[in-house]
Amino acid sequence: MERLVVIGGDAAGGATAAQARRRRGADDLEIVVVERGPYTSYSACGVPYWVGGLVAGPDALIARSPEEHRRRGLDVRLDTEAEGIDLDKREVEVRDTATGAAHRIGFDHLVLATGATPVRPPIPGIDAPGVYGVQTLDDGRALIDGFAPARTRAVVIGGGYIGIEMAEAMKQRGLAVTVLDRGAQPMSTLDPDMGVLVHTQMEALGIDVVTGADIQGIETAPDGRVRAVVTSDAEYPADVVVLGTGVRPATELARAAGLPLGDSGGIRTDLRMRVWGDDARHAGVWAAGDCVEVLNLVSGRFQHIPLGTHANKQGRVAGMNIGGDYATFPGVVGTAVSKVCDLEIGRTGLREKDAEAAGFAYETAVIESTGRAGYYPGADTMTVKMIAERVSGRLLGVQIVGRDGAAKRIDTAAVALTARMTAEDVTALDLGYAPPFSPVWDPILVAARKVAGKVAGPAL
């Protein structure tokens, strides 16, 4: 009987194992999932809502428990760290993190689903008590346990979507919150002219936002616990510090085994999620989730985009292929949505700086419209920015900041990008219209009209 070993029991690993099992029974394929932590298949994306008290964690955040996986015929081994991959002998070396005991597991198929590791900038004091990551359920638990009545001031380092979600969560907990971001505006996945809308809203919520922050260190009190975050300009008192400084692909095992990494740092795979390369030892070696790089279908570049939805799709594709089906993961267009209180943010495709880096000449248009007919109650303003290639008019990217119904409108643009539509194509799209849901011209169409008018002008 063949054996599939999956390293990592979160979204990508769990999806791979489940899909392989659906296609190959327990009498045909043994499936071993080794997971370094105590949980499987949990939603890291849900941690801010747990911290904010909106969701009762951590159980609610576990999509599938180890017991559920086991009932589906998976041999799930928790607290088990993979320490090495021997491609010649086709074995993985694992160690029980409690006992320290090590042994080897042979494989016919191997899936690397090792995820991502929080970036911990080399700031003095970053390891002090009171400084928290937000990547795992244990991180969430530690942060919640760290709240105490006397701890009233929080500083978030990094104003990306996780930093902003954490800032809101701690505001909801009653803390005074300051976000320190090194960029010109928070939410650098948007162009600065859209990021400023997020900035304004955060300030309106009572969250202090410091841009251009050059962090020098984290100061500690005599008891060793965090006391303040120091930038080159000022000192920000802090009882709690949260790191929203992003993640990088966890590829130590892959690197040590000589598996190929892309420029983005993620593991390179083919369309079926098999690890890239014509080395015969790569046969049966797959990778999926936050540890791989993905093709951006707009720029044609590979990127590292850690996101649960990609991890699930890639895991499904890997598992279908291991199970004998044919499936591919063609790539992404860079869609992301997030929420700051009632502000909704969506983005897809390229920002201006991405378009420039890829070599596109482009036009931009920014419009304001409403998510409902103007006369319908609750018609709030939303701002849409659209970027299109000059001459061809090809859609390159869209960003939306607004309220009710703003964020998921980005999906329309994501599909249009996937289909390589032009802005003029977008103006003709048959989008749903009714007064409670859209003006007669959906904001996406209004933006497309405006940018289509610009690209129709004289060529470069």
Place this chain on the structure above:
Amino acid sequence: MERLVVIGGDAAGGATAAQARRRRGADDLEIVVVERGPYTSYSACGVPYWVGGLVAGPDALIARSPEEHRRRGLDVRLDTEAEGIDLDKREVEVRDTATGAAHRIGFDHLVLATGATPVRPPIPGIDAPGVYGVQTLDDGRALIDGFAPARTRAVVIGGGYIGIEMAEAMKQRGLAVTVLDRGAQPMSTLDPDMGVLVHTQMEALGIDVVTGADIQGIETAPDGRVRAVVTSDAEYPADVVVLGTGVRPATELARAAGLPLGDSGGIRTDLRMRVWGDDARHAGVWAAGDCVEVLNLVSGRFQHIPLGTHANKQGRVAGMNIGGDYATFPGVVGTAVSKVCDLEIGRTGLREKDAEAAGFAYETAVIESTGRAGYYPGADTMTVKMIAERVSGRLLGVQIVGRDGAAKRIDTAAVALTARMTAEDVTALDLGYAPPFSPVWDPILVAARKVAGKVAGPAL
């Protein structure tokens, strides 16, 4: 100087005139808009919300008043009925509806934007006082004026989206409401297995729904006013009767002038909205809005789909072309969204019966999912039905019934239909994911996975 005459001053006519004016100044093109009624550019779609008291009408429903049009250099003539088109002399015959005085206006360009006419089924008593249409602002005003404390029972004839919106509006006014629909389920723009979800919700709201209703007549009281609606099975007492029985293209003028009508009854046009045909007298004759037929890009058939968003797009295209630009209206995919209290309904593409009529062999899948991560507050169930062609897997249609965030999800499918994607293509779409907006697998993706699995099976 050339003259453009536009017949009809609502969405399509207004958009045509405005776009032509943007491109050609008042010293280059005279623009005369003749409108039979007293209003221009109003939202008929908003009438139910006015009747329900959600919107203060009628002024709020007027997108652009005659005065606004005039300030933009349009010669708007209200209460002016076009009675004939002389293609040889290139003149329109018009009559002042107040004075009865008639005269002719010459044209270089002519736009037929004559809209649609409510279908009034040949039911005895349909013209009795107390029976209302809902097509115009005057209809809305008459209905609202007809409400009185003693008038407590309303019957809506027709359970399409307008009938359902009107039923809800009158329920909000405090009336007891019965909807009579001749079909197996209300909302026949959905397949019956999805329409039943709307039916159930309407009953839960306290609206009586009678399906399979065979209406025999409307009975009147001795004072001549409506008293009841009679079907072959029963009699439904009614103080107010609302006709939600649809509309047909208003093409009397076009027909009399010998302009070509399609099988759907709408005026045939080319992609630029010029009236079809190689007859030299059609030069400079355009049509747009509820009076034309549109190409369904999925079925390849022409249809009559009266909808403000299509009228606006077609008017823009006609106006751009008249103004010397190049623009086309490529067709529709049949998207529609509507709302019954907090129930949201979306549909696009083909129903099962449309797919059959067009000759497609297909598979269907119906799934239930949520609009947010399952653990996020307010995650309500939504039902998604997806239809895909056998063998090819090409997406043919999608229907959604759910709550918050359900309806506009249909836009994703609308773009995928436009791009002729397969269900497998849809499974890979990079749609926005964050817990407040979507589970890690958006409901659209879940449905696509299920139907893609079916079409991958053995061929027909």
